[in-house]
Amino acid sequence: MSRLSRSLSALMLSLVAGAALADATLLNASYDVARDVYKDYNPMFQKYWKQKTGENLELKQSHGGSTKQVRAVADGLEADVVTMNQANDIEFLADKGLVAKDWTKKFPNNASPYTSAMVFIVRKGNPKAIKDWPDIAGPGVQMIIPHPKNTGNGRNTYLSAWAWALKQPGGSDKTAQEFLGKLLKNAPLFAAGGRDATTTFMQRKMGDVLITFESEAEMIAKEFGKGEFEVVYPSLTMQTEFPVALVEKVVDKKGTRKQAQAYLDYLWSKEGQENAAQNYLRPRDPELLKKYATLFPAVRTFTVDEVFGGANKAFATHFKDGGSFDQIYGSK
Amino acid sequence: MVSKSQRVLPGFGLALGYTLVYLSLLILLPLGGMILRTAELGFGQVMDIALSERSLAAFRVTFGASLLAAMINAFFGLIVAWVLVRYPFPGKRFVDALVDLPFALPTAVAGITLATLYAGNGWLGRYIEPLGFKVAYTPWGIVVALTFITLPFVVRTLQPVIEDIEIEVEEAAASLGASRWLTFRRIIFPAISPALLTGFALAFARAVGEYGSVIFIAGNLPLISEITPLLIISKLEQYDVLGATSLAVVMLALSFVLLLCVNVLQWWTANRHKNTEPLEVAAGRAGGAQ
Structure with missing residues (x-):
C-alpha cells in the first residue's frame, strides 16, 4: 500500500514537474486531417501569446475521426477546445452540456474560421x-x-x-x-x-x-x-464548415478560459486566416480570399x-x- | 536443496482468486456492461435491430466470410504447419517467422495493402480481373482479408502438436502395412484434429470481429459487402450506442453458439476413435482391396 502510494506520488510529481515548465496547457481535440493546419497554427499562437502576456503556453493536439473525438470529450477527455469538421458533432457536446447551447454565436461566421x-x-x-x-x-x-x-x-x-x-x-x-x-x-x-x-x-x-x-x-x-x-x-x-468551440466545463475546471478563448479568437486574425489559406482552406477574410483567388476560384x-x-x-x-x-x- | 515439493504458482487459492479477478476485469466486466446496456432496450427491440434486412445481410457476409476464411486456413494452415515441422529446408526459420507477420501488422495496413494488390491495376488484380474474377471491393475481398489476418492461428496451434507426434508411430503403422493415406487418416489426423479444431475456432472468432483490414477492401456497399462491425460503427456514428451494443450482443451470442458447436465437435472427434477397428485390421482390409 505505502510503496504503491509512494510510487504513485513520484509519478504525479514528475508529471507536475513536466507541466510546470509551461504556465498553462491547452488541449485541442481535432478531426483527423486537421493535423497540418494546427501543426502550423500552434507555434504561431504560442509566440503571439508569449508576446502579449509573457505566458508560456503548452499546446497539445489530439486527432481522430470527428465523431470519435467528440465521444472521447464527452467521456472525459479534458480538451479545452474542440475544432471539428461537422457541426452535429459539436451539437452532441452541447446536448451533453459540455459546450454552450449557443456555441455557433460565440464566434463569428457560425463559429467556423475557414x-x-x-x-x-x-x-x-x-x-x-x-x-x-x-x-x-x-x-x-x-x-x-x-x-x-x-x-x-x-x-x-x-x-x-x-x-x-x-x-x-x-x-x-x-x-x-x-x-x-x-x-x-x-x-x-x-x-x-x-x-x-x-x-x-x-x-x-x-x-x-x-x-x-x-x-x-x-x-x-x-x-x-x-x-x-x-x-x-x-x-x-x-x-x-469547420466549427470550433470552447469546452466550457473543462476550461472552468482547469482555469484556462482566457487562454482557450484567445486560442480560438486568433484563428480569425490575419495570421490565423493566412495559415488556413496556406493549408488550402478558404479563409473568411475577404481580402485574403482575393489574394489567394487562384487557389479558391469563385463557386x-x-x-x-x-x-x-x-x-x-x-x-x-x-x-x-x-x-x-x-x-x-x-x-x- | 529444498526437498519438499513446490508448485510453480503460489497456492491454489491465490492462483484461482487471481484468475477470477483477472478474467472478470478483462472479459466479464466489459461484456456484462454491454449486455446490461442492451437490457435497457428489451428483447423485442434488440431483435428488431438484429433482424432488419441490413443487419441480416451483414451477419450473412460476416459469418459466411469468416467461416470460409477459417476453413481455408484449416486446410492450408495444416499443410504449412506440417511442412514447417517435418521438413528441413533452407530459410525455414525465415518462413516460420513470416507466419506471425499478420499478427504484427496493423490491420488497416493489411487491408490497404491487400486492396492495392487485388485492385484492377494491382499486381494480382490485373491478372485475375480479366478472367472475370473480381476480388477487391467484393465479398471475396473480405474473405481474402480475413484469411490473411487469421493465418497464424491454425499454424501456431498445430505446430507443437505435430512436433509431438513421434516418427516411430508412423513407422509402426507402415510396418503393419498401412498405406500413407491410411496412416494419415487413422494415426496423424486423430492426433491433430483437436488442435486443428481449436485453430479453426480461434481463426473464426478472430475473423468475425475483424474491422480494420476489411473495410479497406470490402467496398462497403449496403446489403452486399457491409460487415456487421461496420454497421456497429455506423450506429456509433449516429450516437446510437444502444443500437450498436444490440448488434454486438447478438453477434456475440451467434459466435458463442458457433464456438460451442466447435467444442462439441472437438469432444466428439476425441471420443470417436475409441471404438474403431484395430489398425492392422483396417490395414489388412485396405491391403486386400488393393
Whole structure:
C-alpha cells in the first residue's frame, strides 16, 4: 500500500514537474486531417501569446475521426477546445452540456474560421466530360466517394447532390431522392474514409470521378503531381464548415478560459486566416480570399443551414437508420 | 536443496482468486456492461435491430466470410504447419517467422495493402480481373482479408502438436502395412484434429470481429459487402450506442453458439476413435482391396 502510494506520488510529481515548465496547457481535440493546419497554427499562437502576456503556453493536439473525438470529450477527455469538421458533432457536446447551447454565436461566421467546398476530381483531360452533378449520374460513369452514412466527407457529397437536385426546376425531395438513387448506382464501392477514397481513385485508378474537399485536391497535387488530374467545380456545391468551440466545463475546471478563448479568437486574425489559406482552406477574410483567388476560384455554394435547416436535421433526415440513404438502398 | 515439493504458482487459492479477478476485469466486466446496456432496450427491440434486412445481410457476409476464411486456413494452415515441422529446408526459420507477420501488422495496413494488390491495376488484380474474377471491393475481398489476418492461428496451434507426434508411430503403422493415406487418416489426423479444431475456432472468432483490414477492401456497399462491425460503427456514428451494443450482443451470442458447436465437435472427434477397428485390421482390409 505505502510503496504503491509512494510510487504513485513520484509519478504525479514528475508529471507536475513536466507541466510546470509551461504556465498553462491547452488541449485541442481535432478531426483527423486537421493535423497540418494546427501543426502550423500552434507555434504561431504560442509566440503571439508569449508576446502579449509573457505566458508560456503548452499546446497539445489530439486527432481522430470527428465523431470519435467528440465521444472521447464527452467521456472525459479534458480538451479545452474542440475544432471539428461537422457541426452535429459539436451539437452532441452541447446536448451533453459540455459546450454552450449557443456555441455557433460565440464566434463569428457560425463559429467556423475557414471553409472548404466539395469538388470533383477527374482524370487528366476529363475524358468523361464531367462538368456537373447529372454527368456523374449518367450511364458508364463510376464515382468514388467515402461511405455517406459513416463519414463526414461522404455525407457532404450526398447533401451537395441532393441540394443541386432540389434547386432544379420542379425539384422536390422526391426528385432529389430519385437523383441520388441514380447517382449512388454509379458508386462501385464506398471507401472507408476520405484518404482511402483518394488512394482508391489516384493510386488504384478506379472510377472516373472522386468527390472530396477542395483542400484535399491540393494534397493530391502534392502527393501525385498536378498533371494527373483536374479539379471541376459543379454548378452548386456545399460550403463545408469547420466549427470550433470552447469546452466550457473543462476550461472552468482547469482555469484556462482566457487562454482557450484567445486560442480560438486568433484563428480569425490575419495570421490565423493566412495559415488556413496556406493549408488550402478558404479563409473568411475577404481580402485574403482575393489574394489567394487562384487557389479558391469563385463557386456557387450553399450551407447546410440554408438548405437542410441545420446539421442535426440533415443528419436525422438522411443518414439515421431508415433515413433517405437507407431508403435508397432498401428500394433496390 | 529444498526437498519438499513446490508448485510453480503460489497456492491454489491465490492462483484461482487471481484468475477470477483477472478474467472478470478483462472479459466479464466489459461484456456484462454491454449486455446490461442492451437490457435497457428489451428483447423485442434488440431483435428488431438484429433482424432488419441490413443487419441480416451483414451477419450473412460476416459469418459466411469468416467461416470460409477459417476453413481455408484449416486446410492450408495444416499443410504449412506440417511442412514447417517435418521438413528441413533452407530459410525455414525465415518462413516460420513470416507466419506471425499478420499478427504484427496493423490491420488497416493489411487491408490497404491487400486492396492495392487485388485492385484492377494491382499486381494480382490485373491478372485475375480479366478472367472475370473480381476480388477487391467484393465479398471475396473480405474473405481474402480475413484469411490473411487469421493465418497464424491454425499454424501456431498445430505446430507443437505435430512436433509431438513421434516418427516411430508412423513407422509402426507402415510396418503393419498401412498405406500413407491410411496412416494419415487413422494415426496423424486423430492426433491433430483437436488442435486443428481449436485453430479453426480461434481463426473464426478472430475473423468475425475483424474491422480494420476489411473495410479497406470490402467496398462497403449496403446489403452486399457491409460487415456487421461496420454497421456497429455506423450506429456509433449516429450516437446510437444502444443500437450498436444490440448488434454486438447478438453477434456475440451467434459466435458463442458457433464456438460451442466447435467444442462439441472437438469432444466428439476425441471420443470417436475409441471404438474403431484395430489398425492392422483396417490395414489388412485396405491391403486386400488393393
